[in-house]
Every structure is written in C-alpha cells, then in structure tokens.
Amino acid sequence: MKKNDKLLTIVIPTYNVEKYLERCLISLVYDEKILDKLELLIVNDGSTDNSLSIARSFEQKYPNTIKVIDKENGGHGSTINIGLKEAKGKYFRVIDSDDWVNIDDFSKYFNELSKLDVDVVLTNYSRELIYSGETVLFKYNSEIEYNKIYDLSDFDFSLFKYDYFFMATTTFKTEKLRKANVLLDEKTFYVDMEFIILPLPEIENFIYLDYDIYRYFIGRNDQSVNINSLIKRRKDHEKVLTRLVNYLNCEEISSNKKNFISNILVQMVNTHYIIYCKSQLPNKEALKEIRKFDKYLKEVNPDLYNYSNNLYSYIRWNRRTNFLFSQFGNNIFSRIIDFYEIQTSKRKGGNK
16 A cells, blocks of 8 residues: 555535534544544535534644535435545445544554455444433354454355344445445435445455444434334335345345345345334325335245245234234234334344
C-alpha cells in the first residue's frame, strides 16, 4: 500500500440527524494515528436540519480524512451507491449517522485491517437499547473461529445458524463490491439486505475478528424496523424481498452460497408475514396484498415457499386458513407472533 493510499472508506448516510451526527464523527476521528489512512464520506441526503453544517465543520477540521457529499434526497441506498462510486479505500463499510463506534476496539480493528487481504472482515457489535438502557453484545456462533481465514467454496454456512453478514458486522473489500456491480435501490427502505446479499457471488473468503466495533442505537419510534414503520413501508420491504428472490433465481451462484442466501431470505419472508399479522389494515386490502405475495413466492421459488412453511408454524397455519390473521387484529396468530418476537429478542438482543 502506498503512503497516501486509503485503507478503509466509511460511508456515513446522513439525513436529519443533528442530534446524533457529532457523536458518530467524534468516535471515528478519535485516534489521530489512523486518520491518514481513513476516509470518511459523509453523504448528506437532503437534510433539512443542521446536519450539513455539522458535517462541514468536521470536514474543515479533518480535510485529509473527511469529505462531505451533499445531494438531493434519494434514500439510504443512494448514499451507499454514491459512496461506493467515490470510495478510495481498500476496504468499505457503512456506519449510520445515528450510530457510533467503540473507540478502543476500532483502532485495533483498523490496524488489523492493514495486515489483511481478504474479501470480508466480520466483527462483533453491541446493541444500545434505548427502551431498557441495556447494552447487548452480539457475537457469531463460537464454532466460527477468530482470526481464521475461511474459504467460502467449502465453508459450512450452517455454522451461522440464523445469523449472516449484517451491515453492522461486515467490512467488504471495495473491489469485490464493484466487481459484483452492487447498486442498491434508491428511495427505498430495507436495502441493507441488498448490500449484504448482492456481493456474495464475488466473495471468496472471510475472517472473523474479536473486536466489538459498532454501536447500534436501537429503539426510536422513527426507525425503519419499528413495527409501525414496517407496516407503513411494507411495499418497500416487499420490493427488496422480491428483488432478492428474483436475484436468487437468476444469478449464477454456487449451491453453497444459494443455501446461505435462502437462509437469509426465509427470515425476510418471516418478517413480511409478521408485518401483516401486526397490521391494522382494512381486511380486503391486507388479504389482497398478502395473498398476492404468497402466490408469487409459491410460483417463483417453491423451495423458499416450502422452507418458510416448514420453519414457521404460524405461516403454515395462516396459509391453511387462507390468511385469517389479516381479518382479526388480535387473534391467535398475533399472539403466536408476540411469543415468537419475545423468544427472538432473548436470543439476539432485539432489532433496530
């Protein structure tokens, strides 16, 4: 690596986050020793608050590290798209502007990156739960060893169990993202799943490091995975899900990676049915939407349809009853979902 080359590019999607942006940026510029090799791209996505001026003030103070890109609003995907186009770092990751990094482990992780040449670097992260004041550490299955480079051609993806390459855990080699022609949907929520899945055909190996990097700020009512937001933006969720199902069907991917993607998508399918279990949509509207999606899934990818049927009993029973949950807001299916969410939260510490 040449003297002026950047080791890591971090894209910071920014939209009306004046309350949180400074905290995020301070955590990233804390260690002056790494700033020459670090590139921070703050992509202001048409903010109407004070976010842009905060970003500009940091750019002025750290001109060799921080670059502000000011653009019209295009959604989370658009910020990552332009960040990937502009990135100069060997590695690439995304940190949302309402989140931050653990300053101690971030420096160690950055220095470790300088010694590596792998396609994906996985790390741990912590969920900062607003509603309970707790911090919950996330780690992958202990059977996945630290500091070992795994070859994906023969890797046993079942070791991930219900986990996968989360945006909060994953650093990609930039050239692999570009080679995979990663282009996320714009003006659309939930594109983090596209960011994780679309590069997989080009990924050949990964390493897992024992660093707790990302601080994931969870629990605000306006966040996109809040159930009310999911119901409101269910069309976006379906748009991303159907794109990825079609991608799985059409892309030339090894059977090993296809199974891994299926394990990710079946969880998205589960979330999609949860949205309708929890919704208070008018009966006819909800029934029409969920039945249409269910028919699509059965026709386009029967394996994924049957996988979800076998894995989630409430989905199986709702299909047998022709989706009665859409007609009754507080029926047995909703109570089953409540139980499922509690168990999932206990296992994984909740969702953002």
